[in-house]
Amino acid sequence: xxxxxxxxxxxxxxxxxxxxxxxxxxxxxxxxxxxxxxxxxxxxxxxxxxxxxxxxxxxxxxxxxxxxxxxxxxxxxxxxxxxxxxxxxxxxxxxxxxxxxxxxxxxxxxxxxxxxxxxxxxxxxxxxxxxxxxxxxxxxxxxxxxxxxxxxxxxxxxxxxxxxxxxxxxxxxxxxxxxxxxxxxxxxxxxxxxxxxxxxxxxxxxxxxxxxxxxxxxxxxxxxxxxxxxxxxxxxxxxxxxxxxxxxxxxxxxxxxxxxxxxxxxxxxxxxxxxxxxxxxxxxxxxxxxxxxxxxxxxxxxxxxxxxxxxxxxxxxxxxxxxxxxxxxxxxxxxxxxxxxxxxxxxxxxxxxxxxxxxxxxxxxxxxxxxxxxxxxxxxxxxxxxxxxxxxxxxxxxxxxxxxxxxxxxxxxxxxxxxxxxxxxxxxxxxxxxxxxxxxxxxxxxxxxxxxxxxxxxxxxxxxxxxxxxxxxxxxxxxxxxx
Amino acid sequence: xxxxxxxxxxxxxxxxxxxxxxxxxxxxxxxxxxxxxxxxxxxxxxxxxxxxxxxxxxxxxxxxxxxxxxxxxxxxxxxxxxxxxxxxxxxxxxxxxxxxxxxxxxxxxxxxxxxxxxxxxxxxxxxxxxxxxxxxxxxxxxxxxxxxxxxxxxxxxxxxxxxxxxxxxxxxxxxxxxxxxxxxxxxxxxxxxxxxxxxxxxxxxxxxxxxxxxxxxxxxxxxxxxxxxxxxxxxxxxxxxxxxxxxxxxxxxxxxxxxxxxxxxxxxxxxxxxxxxxxxxxxxxxxxxxxxxxxxxxxxxxxxxxxxxxxxxxxxxxxxxxxxxxxxxxxxxxxxxxxxxxxxxxxxxxxxxxxxxxxxxxxxxxxxxxxxxxxxxxxxxxxxxxxxxxxxxxxxxxxxxxxxxxxxxxxxxxxxxxxxxxxxxxxxxxxxxxxxxxxxxxxxxxxxxxxxxxxxxxxxxxxxxxxxxxxxxxxxxxxxxxx
Numbered sequence: 001x002x003x004x005x006x007x008x009x010x011x012x013x014x015x016x017x018x019x020x021x022x023x024x025x026x027x028x029x030x031x032x033x034x035x036x037x038x039x040x041x042x043x044x045x046x047x048x049x050x051x052x053x054x055x056x057x058x059x060x061x062x063x064x065x066x067x068x069x070x071x072x073x074x075x076x077x078x079x080x081x082x083x084x085x086x087x088x089x090x091x092x093x094x095x096x097x098x099x100x101x102x103x104x105x106x107x108x109x110x111x112x113x114x115x116x117x118x119x120x121x122x123x124x125x126x127x128x129x130x131x132x133x134x135x136x137x138x139x140x141x142x143x144x145x146x147x148x149x150x151x152x153x154x155x156x157x158x159x160x161x162x163x164x165x166x167x168x169x170x171x172x173x174x175x176x177x178x179x180x181x182x183x184x185x186x187x188x189x190x191x192x193x194x195x196x197x198x199x200x201x202x203x204x205x206x207x208x209x210x211x212x213x214x215x216x217x218x219x220x221x222x223x224x225x226x227x228x229x230x231x232x233x234x235x236x237x238x239x240x241x242x243x244x245x246x247x248x249x250x251x252x253x254x255x256x257x258x259x260x261x262x263x264x265x266x267x268x269x270x271x272x273x274x275x276x277x278x279x280x281x282x283x284x285x286x287x288x289x290x291x292x293x294x295x296x297x298x299x300x301x302x303x304x305x306x307x308x309x310x311x312x313x314x315x316x317x318x319x320x321x322x323x324x325x326x327x328x329x330x331x332x333x334x335x336x337x338x339x340x341x342x343x344x345x346x347x348x349x350x351x352x353x354x355x356x357x358x359x360x361x362x363x364x365x366x367x368x369x370x371x372x373x374x375x376x377x378x379x380x381x382x383x384x385x386x387x388x389x390x391x392x393x394x395x396x397x398x399x400x401x402x403x404x405x406x407x408x409x410x411x412x413x414x415x416x417x418x419x420x421x422x423x424x425x426x427x428x429x430x431x432x433x434x435x436x437x438x439x440x441x442x443x444x445x446x447x448x449x450x451x452x453x454x455x456x457x458x459x460x461x462x463x464x465x466x467x468x469x470x471x472x473x474x475x476x477x478x479x480x481x482x483x
Numbered sequence: 484x485x486x487x488x489x490x491x492x493x494x495x496x497x498x499x500x501x502x503x504x505x506x507x508x509x510x511x512x513x514x515x516x517x518x519x520x521x522x523x524x525x526x527x528x529x530x531x532x533x534x535x536x537x538x539x540x541x542x543x544x545x546x547x548x549x550x551x552x553x554x555x556x557x558x559x560x561x562x563x564x565x566x567x568x569x570x571x572x573x574x575x576x577x578x579x580x581x582x583x584x585x586x587x588x589x590x591x592x593x594x595x596x597x598x599x600x601x602x603x604x605x606x607x608x609x610x611x612x613x614x615x616x617x618x619x620x621x622x623x624x625x626x627x628x629x630x631x632x633x634x635x636x637x638x639x640x641x642x643x644x645x646x647x648x649x650x651x652x653x654x655x656x657x658x659x660x661x662x663x664x665x666x667x668x669x670x671x672x673x674x675x676x677x678x679x680x681x682x683x684x685x686x687x688x689x690x691x692x693x694x695x696x697x698x699x700x701x702x703x704x705x706x707x708x709x710x711x712x713x714x715x716x717x718x719x720x721x722x723x724x725x726x727x728x729x730x731x732x733x734x735x736x737x738x739x740x741x742x743x744x745x746x747x748x749x750x751x752x753x754x755x756x757x758x759x760x761x762x763x764x765x766x767x768x769x770x771x772x773x774x775x776x777x778x779x780x781x782x783x784x785x786x787x788x789x790x791x792x793x794x795x796x797x798x799x800x801x802x803x804x805x806x807x808x809x810x811x812x813x814x815x816x817x818x819x820x821x822x823x824x825x826x827x828x829x830x831x832x833x834x835x836x837x838x839x840x841x842x843x844x845x846x847x848x849x850x851x852x853x854x855x856x857x858x859x860x861x862x863x864x865x866x867x868x869x870x871x872x873x874x875x876x877x878x879x880x881x882x883x884x885x886x887x888x889x890x891x892x893x894x895x896x897x898x899x900x901x902x903x904x905x906x907x908x909x910x911x912x913x914x915x916x917x918x919x920x921x922x923x924x925x926x927x928x929x930x931x932x933x934x935x936x937x938x939x940x941x942x943x944x945x946x947x948x949x950x951x952x953x954x955x956x957x958x959x960x961x962x963x964x965x966x
Contacts, residue, residue, distance in 0.1 A: 112847060113732070114728070114732060114846060114847040115845045115846055115847050116735075116846075117845075137736075158681065159681055159685070161679055161681075165678065165679065166678075169656070170679060172685070173652070173656060182938065182942070186938045187938070188936065188938050188939060188942065189936065190939065192845070192914060193845045194843050194844070194845060194878060194914075194915065194916055194919075195648065195649075195843065195877040195878055195879070196644055196648065196653060196843045196877050196878065196879045196916065196919040196920050197843060197916035197918075197919060198641065198642055198644075198692055198916070198918050198919060198920055198921065198922045198923070199916055199918045199923060199927075199931055199934070199935060200923055200931055200935065200939070200940075200943050200961055200962070201689070201692070201693055201942075201943045201946060201961070202642070202655070202688065202691070202692055203939055203942055203943070205685065205688035205689070206684070206688070206689075206942075206946075208685070209681055209685055210684055225740060226735050226736060226739045226740060228739075229739070245597070249596070249597060252599075252709045252782070253620075253709060254783055255782070255783050256711075256712070256781055256782020256783045257708060257709060258782075258783070298739055299735070299736075299738070299740060299741075300737055300738050300739045300741070300791060302787075302791070304785075304787065308783060308785070360677050360679045360680060361677070362595075362598045362600075362675070362676045362677060363597060363598055363599075364595060364597040364598050391679070394678040394679050395677060395678055395679065396678070396679045431675060431677075432677065433677055433679065433680035433681070433682055435680075435681050435682045436677075436679040436680060436681060437679050437681055438681065439681045440681070440682060444682075448682055448683055451682070452682060452683060453671065453672065453673075455665065455669045455670070455671050456671060456673065456683070456686055457683075459665070459671065459684075459686055459689075459950065460683050460684045460686070462949040462950060463684060463689075463949060463950075465949065466945040466946060466948065466949035467942065467945060467946075478684070479683070
């Protein structure tokens with residue numbers, strides 16, 4: 001029987017009926033089969049239950065749902081594209097929380113080239129928003145592996161990163177204004193394309209990256225940029241992460257902040273993509289220990305830009321910093337180089353079981369961190385393969401471990417807690433972050449408690465209590481609750 | 484007798500003695516003459532009293548002062564370079580608050596070209612920090628009229644703007660990490676040059692722009708950028724603000740986000756500087772109704788950059804958007820053009836009494852706002868001269884009014900409240916901000932209450948109570964207190 005082993009929901013039937021009446025036809029889902037995709041995260045690490053999936057189609061209806069839940073003390077789990085890496089949008093097993101999906105809120109309310117801004121509702125998928133900006137000859141510089149499914153509300157609520165942070169910053173840097181339904185059902189309307197507004201505390205900052213624990217983001221105004229007119233892309237072979245860090249400095253000196261992307265790729269990742277991704281091929285004749293995907297963009301049309309980029313790489317080769325480099329001579333070649341980076345998660349999944357760590361340290365300390373981490377993992381999990389890749393330009397690596405070639409993923413899974421602890425202890429010793437871009441969700445609540453300064457944790461709890469005194473907003477995420 | 488008319492301080496003598504003992508020799512000032520410069524703001528609009536100026540020389544001593552004041556429920560007014568435009572760092576007349584000057588905390592703790600970061604204490608003057616960045620071949624892109632006296636703590640606490648916001652953002656965009664003494668005396672250490680850190684709520688955002696009402700910023704880590712290698716500067720004559728807004732769009736399309744500065748200057752301001760500033764001269768033979776100071780910078784050395792900038796201006800002249808333009812051919816010429824913008828406040832002061840309004844609206848609405856504002860002010864204050872200048876690229880104007888030529892500033896002063904109300908009502912009707920970059924301080928507490936959404940004000944008060952439950956941090960600033 002479906003749901004047989006599930007605890008009975010404690011949400012009162014009358015409240016559920018009132019919610020359904022308010023949401024109207026098409027505004028809710030209740031059967032086990034309909035609820036199922038909302039109750040499990042896409043990594044399939046977390047499974048919960050909810051008595052009701054609410055699908056409001058307007059800010060007023062979101063406010064109505066929250067107001068009723070506040071009165072009845074019912075927990076609310078907001079969910080966007082359901083692409084969280086940390087179970088941040090998955091309800092807990094108790095069945096005490098309704099799921100609030102923003103998927104039906106997908107109006108683009110305004111796009112303005114003159115204000116360089118775009119205002120859209122929480123359920124809009126990132127790729128749609130990129131296209132809307134492009135249609136007025138502007139760039140929305142947020143770029144993620146999951147851009148075809150991640151939604152604006154989730155992107156804002158997790159302060160998402162991606163491959164253009166080096167140049168354009170995290171989501172926080174792109175948010176000009178927000179509309180938020182507060183935990184008592186009031187609507188905080190701070191949608192605006194104003195660049196400067198120092199009237200009191202900047203409240204929108206509270207909700208960016210709060211993972212839905214302080215309110216429901218229903219719409220946002222984002223900053224747009226001039227579209228790149230010149231693009232230079234290279235795949236670069238080099239010997240060490242230290243050489244990569246030094247190369248980034250050289251490129252910055254030669255090309256300024258036109259450098260948009262600087263992604264580290266280890267040899268093992270290229271081997272994985274070569275084995276598992278159709279059409280992925282090593283652009284070099286000889287193997288290199290490390291690679292970098294680098295891209296620089298200029299909004300102005302400038303015929304000499306690619307030549308300057310290539311000259312900077314040639315100088316790095318001459319100095320012995322870079323072993324080899326290829327640049328893209330066409331859009332198709334550029335896409336092929338990007339595929340070598342973008343398909344790493346998929347290729348790693350096909351290599352078998354893996355453990356993921358999303359860490360950052362200051363760029364200057366990255367090389368020594370990688371070396372110490374490699375030695376540590378060789379000791380803890382002999383034969384397992386370190387796949388340390390990602391946003392080197394931001395000091396952010398996905399410090400992942402794949403099971404040994406030929407299997408034994410079970411053993412690796414059994415060691416997950418011990419390995420995570422060791423990696424995070426090393427990150428802390430290097431002054432780094434145990435969650436650079438994926439957030440806390442439910443997965444890392446204990447880790448946050450372990451590594452965060454007690455004064456900081458205390459402040460977070462005070463803010464949570466001040467804004468959500470009944471603890472109904474995404475309970476148990478980011479901060480532990482009393483359930 | 485000095486201080487004869489001042490209310491007697493209510494800070495207990497024993498507490499004052501304990502503070503002095505803790506601060507040590509050189510760590511405090513008490514005589515009326517010594518206190519005087521700390522008790523009045525530099526615009527001479529606000530005068531208060533304090534029984535003691537505390538001058539701690541370390542974070543530990545700041546923490547000691549705050550801890551003692553928390554225990555004794557003594558108000559604390561943090562002060563940096565004392566350049567607030569809103570009385571944000573001036574104590575109130577009651578004599579109930581000690582003044583906490585950060586001026587002795589001026590160590591630069593670290594500068595790293597590799598991390599593109601600088602960590603310094605709150606009392607460091609901005610110009611020193613710019614020089615420290617420059618010494619490692621990096622740019623600290625914060626630039627203000629008061630950079631020779633404004634300090635880091637004040638800049639962070641007011642989320643200062645300036646003339647490079649268009650390209651680099653407000654102070655908030657430059658802050659990577661903070662060290663803050665919390666209202667109970669604990670030290671929140673979040674100094675770090677990490678680019679990405681999504682571990683829970685981003686607490687530093689709370690203290691940026693909070694004007695010292697939530698804690699004392701004692702140090703900050705700022706983001707540095709590559710130094711410009713190519714600079715193009717122009718002074719441009721045109722007919723209307725609408726033409727200026729359109730020109731900014733054209734420059735963005737031609738030059739991308741290399742456009743760093745885009746400042747509007749009205750004809751009357753050029754007349755003022757011509758009369759009062761030595762060496763300031765109109766670069767054109769004919770008068771123009773409006774001017775723009777525009778600058779674009781590129782980190783890469785590029786001989787063609789200035790030519791591309793000039794070509795974009797030539798195209799704008801051909802289209803009839805721009806009437807005339809001069810570009811700087813040397814550093815001295817560049818300085819001369821900048822002087823025409825930077826000396827406006829000084830020249831306006833020499834023209835007699837004035838009223839200042841620091842407003843912003845979305846760029847697309849600026850032209851209609853300026854026209855409506857001009858008509859309004861001609862009706863309210865016939866003969867007075869509108870000096871609307873500033874950061875057009877950010878939608879931020881200093882919408883100031885100078886007394887009529889020949890005087891009658893007394894009448895203008897008498898109308899200050901009515902005029903401010905009318906201007907701010909117009910700003911609100913245009914969806915703008917009544918304090919774009921100067922903050923609230925004590926000057927605009929009532930204005931914030933009038934124009935802010937009640938839900939937003941309520942959230943601000945909740946945050947204040949949650950973090951500073953005894954209301955000792957800069958009481959009565961930003962939010963009204965019960966004194």
